[in-house]
Amino acid sequence: MILPRFHVALGLALLSSIPSPAQPWWRGNVATPAEARAQTDRAIGQLNPYLNAIGYAQLTRRAERVAALRTRTDAERRQVEVRQKIKDLVGGIPALSGPVAVQTFPGFDDEGFRIENIVYESAPDYWVTANVFVPDGPGPFPALIIAPGHGAGKSSQYSWGVNFARAGILVLAIDPMGQGERLQHFDPELGTSKVEPVGEHEHANQSALLVSQHIARYWFADGIRGIDYLVQRGDIDPARIGTFGCSGGGTAAAYLAAMDERIAVAAVSSFITSFTALLPGHGPQDAEQTLPGFIAADLDFADWVELAAPRPYAIIAFEEDFFPLVGAQQAHAEAERFYGLFNATDQLKFIRGPGGHCNLGAVSPELLRFLITHLVGPHAPIPALEPRRPTDTDVLNVTPTGQLSTSIGSAIAEDFTRAAAAAIPRLQPFRSVEATAHHRDELRDNLRALAGVVARPGAPAPVVTTDSTASLDTYLLEHLTFASEPGITLPGLLARPHQRGPHPVVLWLDALPLDRIANEPDFQRLAASGHLVLALHPRGVLGEPDPQADRLALGQYMPVHLRAHAVGKTLIGMRTDDTLRAIDWLRQQPDVSPDQLTLFGPGAQGLVALHAAALDDRITAVVIEDTLVSYRAAVAAGLHRNLSEVVIPGVLNRYDTPDILLSISPRPVTIINPANPMGQRMSNADAAAELSAVLATDTNLGQPDRVQIIHRDPRDPRPLP
Template identity: 40%
Template sequence: MPNFAVIRTSLAAAFLVLSTVAVQAQSATTTPVVNAGRQQLTEYLDHIAAERTAARRTAVASITTRAQAEARQAMVRKKILALIGGLPERTPLHARVVGLTQAQGFRIEKVIYDSQPRFPVTALLYLPDVKPGAKAGKLPAIVVAPGHGPTGKASDFGFASTFARNGFAVLSYDPIGQGERLQYPDPAKPGASLATRPTGEHGEAGLQPTLVGDAVARYFAWDGMRAVDYLQSRPEIDANRIGAFGCSGGGAMTALLGALDQRIKAVGTACYITSFDTLLPAIGPQDAEQSTPNFIASGLDFPDWVELAAPRPYAIIATTEDMFPFAGAQKSEAESRRFYGLFNADVDLEFLTGPGHHGNLGPIQARIVSFFLKHLQPDADAAHPVLPPPRKPGASPFALPEGITKDDLQVTSTGQVATSFPDVETVHSLNLKRYRSLPKPKELRGEELRAAVREVTKAAALPAPHGSKPKPDLVTESDLTVADVKGDVSFRQVVLHSEPGIDLQGEIALPRSEGVHRAVLLLANAASMPAESAERHELAGKMEAMAEAGSVVFAVTPRPSPPGTEETKSPILGPFYLTELRAELTGKTIMGMRIDDTIRAVDYLASRPDTDSKRITAEASGHLGLVLLHAAVLDARLAHITVDDALSSYRSLIEAPMPRDAPQDLLPGVVRHYDLPELEGALGSRLTLTHPLSGTDDLSASLWSKTN
């Protein structure tokens, strides 16, 4: 047996040097070696995003007339609607008031309306008391969306009550996955989510719409638009004086609503508007409803939300130390101000800024209320809004005042739509119906199927022509001379330079015998694991056995290499949710980039003088098995592949009530073109498939546990 301690120690030393060099080349900041590959991939995607946003800024800067600005608005609106999958059909609201709470200066009606059939939205309608001697008339109104808090609409009591005391009707509603609208409620813990928190709820709800070519933003946008429908149905509301306000996640929903619904006459978006070229390098992409696939790739950026509203009054509201970069808000405000100026010399765009971190709107609350008074109540004294008394030191900004309880703000009997109305729809069930309504894709074969795979995955690499040599800089090999078994196998460390900025860690096992050998490609997370790990030992043993049997064996980890880690919004989303959002924004997919890596790995094996290019096989498991399945359809040099523990169909993933660790496998709109059984059929005898997984199975096998 080989001296594995010596082998693994040598590999560890080489890998440490290579990884350290890669990190130093990427950034002057300190990055843990385990995240070097993740950092490379992030910078690669951010570079693509920066190129796209720069080209967009140039295009917008060339607009010099109102006609050109309106033409861009029409184009952008059409593009956004296409990206999110359009809007649902307008159906009866079936609105009902189920309770009433009287407060000082206003009353709160508990409201339920159906955004879509049997898809209820829980909301609170704040109505100001009629002041003695006041002139009778219809009320202006504001749609208020909350940030990413579990209490949903209850967290907006402070602003909603302030607006009400200033003469506004306010509809404050629960977004999907918040308040009383959990999509994945934990049956064992009332009020808790199996997706952990609102961002986990939104992320999980966003997976399956992506597969049918939609974005979960269509559901969020439609909830807000139906809120406007409800306000317009109320006789006491002036349908021509409706505004929208929200902060943080609520700011995202307000930006979407203000851009797509021209019935909104004044928009206040807080702690959200920034720019992608500042956001991505700072905190990265945020949440599924804020990260529509191909948004950046389609030439769009944050200012488009504002510019779509022109010339309607708009307030970009930002705090100087916000996690949504203030510098980005300044850039977007400057561009939007010029855009607004093309409509009217009297620009109705305000930039309301204040000190503090994310959501610190207290210091500028008066200016926010004044903005809405100015534009929706022109006869009011906008300079002197009615403000709540100062909070006690240390009090939470979301704390309810005396006399108002949680029950006063709860609409359903149980506190959750799902348990109060067990037969209601969810995003999952609505998307499943949408999937089943799609026309069956055309049966694809040969080049048509390969073209569809490339279109869907965004894979770009083309197999090198037979007999060609690889690019001189494709690989870097380092000899790891160690004690080996019977003198029959040697190992080399290999860094595959898949494309500029992307280095893949791997190793190759070579038989000592001379001549031309079979070649085996192993897509393996373990190839970039810490050298002392048990999984790396297992991989080395497998490679050694194959090499002893006469094969050249190349094990490599597709990007990111090593896989690394990221912030986890919810355990059920797995460790690649935010990376996939970043990729999708720029017009890429993790799957497609890994397919490119696989094809370039085959290029390397096929070009070696000691391998037979007609006898290259490959093996992979889990998520990498799905990568290999796609790659083999595109690359005929893979004479045979073995795939195990991989997803069996995208249909099963769409049907699953709560997929686990699915982001790595996502392909926007894939089921409109093909499903996995079509790929399996195309490969025929070239494929050995074992233990296929359904969408209801746990796809979250440890990143470190798969060695083939």
Template identity: 30%
Template sequence: MWDAMRAIDYVHTRDDIDTSKIGYTGCSGGGTLTSYIMALDPRVTCAAPACYLTTFRKLIETRGPQDSEQNIFGQIAFGMDHPDYVIMRAPRPTLITSTTGDYFDIKGAWENYRQAKRVYGVLGYPHQVDMVEVEGSHGVKPQSLATIGHWMQRWLLEKDANVAIRDFEDDLQESTVLNCTESGQVLSLKNERSVFDLNAELAKSLAAQRQETNGTLSDEALRTAIRKLAGIRNPSELPAPKMEEVGRIFKDGYHIDKLVLHTDSGIPLPGLTFHPKKPQDGAYVYLTDTGKTGDSEKNGPIEKLMNDNYAVVTIDLRGQGETGRGERDEILGDWKQFYLAYLMGKSLVGPRTEDALATGHFVANYDKPAGERREVHLVGVGQAGIVALHAAAMNPDLFTSVTIKDVPKSWTEIVGSQDLQGQLDSIVHGALRVYDLPDLVRLAGPEKVKFETSAE
């Protein structure tokens, strides 16, 4: 957004431009940016965002949250919807440009327009907001482009005449002709830095700040700060889960009990207990990114724990397995769920940590006399390892040991990497201003936390 506003600053340095008549348009990501800038910068006289504006309700009910730049943290929670981008600039001229088959739902686009039209009407300028719908999928069509041109002429040139439809694809220049840098990539410029470089620099600065502040905080004060940021309730506030038995599967040398844990979240947590014939009293809680069936293959990690006579309880953390939307994306993880939580001002880590704590409480107290509980060993693999580490940090007395597999030892060390995949699930907005993973290890108890990789 700042770059876009700086572009307007540049236009204002030109003597050959009437800066009282600046138009702004763009499609898809450009439609998103147009929506932001037209709402925030009063220098935009006339705007025509394309293939973006709908309503969050229709977007979430149909396609779900979209790309990262289209999701502002806490946006839905503090009550800002797509129509507000138009309403914020009323009564300056605005054209909502949509296509019938766009995944930015067309019904939501018309609802957006209706809300804006009412506000513009109250202000006495109903004619200064309009909408065009053209048949087609996502993207600006020739008729859309002509209508945008007509709209810009009307409000910037005071010329209200139709613009002819052109098959503009025939006139496209080769991209190299339009390059403004020698290589066609700004990163090749001297002293240029990537977003990864900038993030790494910021993370290093935040680490220095944390070293000063966290060193003076008590463990409980740091826990409180992390709970507030990640959205985790104090373990003392979490009621004991209720277990529902739903079946048993007999295997060679062991059996699997099927269960559902019910917590006050209202979200059922399907789970499995892998039960050897003669189990020890201590037991494992085993969390993976694929839910309750992860690592349960023959001769796999869970079977090896059973060979040591440990019962192993696995669970579908909310959004996984039977509570999920389908398979995780290899690169982005469970990005739809993540961005829905992000729009609500929440993380996935927070509620999933509460799920892990509920599971640990169930295992510790199941079939034990009042006042007694068994030892619980916690394993977390992949992004579920981040959840496990948060759970152990929030209630270290609940877990005897904590094994974290395939998890970075520090967020600070990885934010500058371009090769990481599947990390989105475990992002906590603003985390590095307050804590990093080593702080969680400190709170869980360094002597009980072990990091491993799958290769090991």
């Protein structure tokens, strides 16, 4: 929220309306739409430029390295390095070799082609539904692998399949994960996905990130095994296999051409651009298109093209696309030089079209000429694109029920995530203070490396300005602005008792508008009882989501989460930086007691509070409320909500919340209403089971009550000091 810069008189008038602690107030009250918009605008208005600046610096470094390539050997060496980087970023490609397992279902014949309906296995027990458009004749045929855009159905591929088949090209048209007949969370009663079909990619990816994986690995596997299937058919020319797609389908085509050299030609539409052009606007798009640390690893969209060099490649871009045309031109210019190192600039084509996203009709003659020339031959006739629609879209359904889950069963991507998490050993109880201390030291290194925390306790305090002050009966209420780092200012609300200190301190991290925090009975009680209370909005806080309007899969933090992860940042890490810097400032205040600092964080800020306490021994106690009990629980659950705000790529490979709780020992931690991955309150017993190693260690060390798990009704006071 953008805090008003009160004149003192206005501040007194507004603050006089704050109810006394005796008046009822509870967190059921939410921000008004205007408050929520103002808070979101302020947060995004700062965070996006901050993250963009990091990305621009990384892209400049990358551009210098690419510009230093001088020979074909240099280019080939970079291809090997980049391909391995990408495999590492996605957690490797699921391994499956040998003959492709295939199941066939009834198809149908049409004029000049027939459709075969199949499913094939691209990873163990992980099946892909596909329509195969087969030309008339004996073959061998050239072939294309195509996929629809994100959210589009298989009928969107029908016209392309028909036209290419009638031109003599066999087409394998697949359903991407989470689309068509491959919904990962299909609910037969709803007749659709529990997480909304367009959000299935995002939902699966948030879980995968926790175990150092990314769902692009399944796009790679689907395409690679698709080539294997085509080759084993016997009616395909293995030297003439291509790929084509637009938007999400363009993503799949770019990935396949980059990761499998058996692709002889690629046409990629409405995907290739540059991050220099993309970041100022929409920024990173869908989950499958945004690999964690991609920009930080010296990568850009042009790398997808350059990995295909010197094979024929067409970049197709549109003047009004949200994948900016200027970025596509930049990628083409760089890739053209890269292709030049192979003496193959004539193999790279740029097709520019009018209109918006995937306006393929306007460029179809040029697109068809490119693909048919390279797949059929330079003298093959180029047919006019004839728009075709199936008379009944149901005929394109491969499986009897129209969904893999209810027809033949299939693993889903999150099954692989759960298997990876299950293979990670759980924390075991410790029996000595020395072992606990060693674990704490290791955790701090891991936490900084994965969450990306850079602040160090005891650094010079940030610059803080007072925007307004109002005097209440027992304390002053000050609106503050914290300059956490260049480009990042944070609103704060400080209750400072009239009586001289030193005072115990409560640092209150929250997503609620600050004036609403000032109305909280606990805030008022603490301030009136002689505590110095600082309520702070860490960076990027967009306010509390409306549980009725919130989309299960995405959550309001998905766009920020994608942008941050692309440049190697996390919201948890950046907010922990802000918290540590706020403590640096608090410790400099003359009326602060240095050994009485409690950190309180509700919701996602509870995980920020835990991370800060793990790194800063000056925090003497931690209270969290409605906070996810563990990352492992999020992976194990079938569904989760708003996980994007707290995701840390690879976190479960190094640590989880029980590790953090253990590292805070011997300092006390109170967990109020521990939350499951859906944001619902867990039973105290279930939470204790999830944290059993911590509770057992505390018992072994003679402090069995250090971690308290309690239930609180919204009207009850919090157990704050």
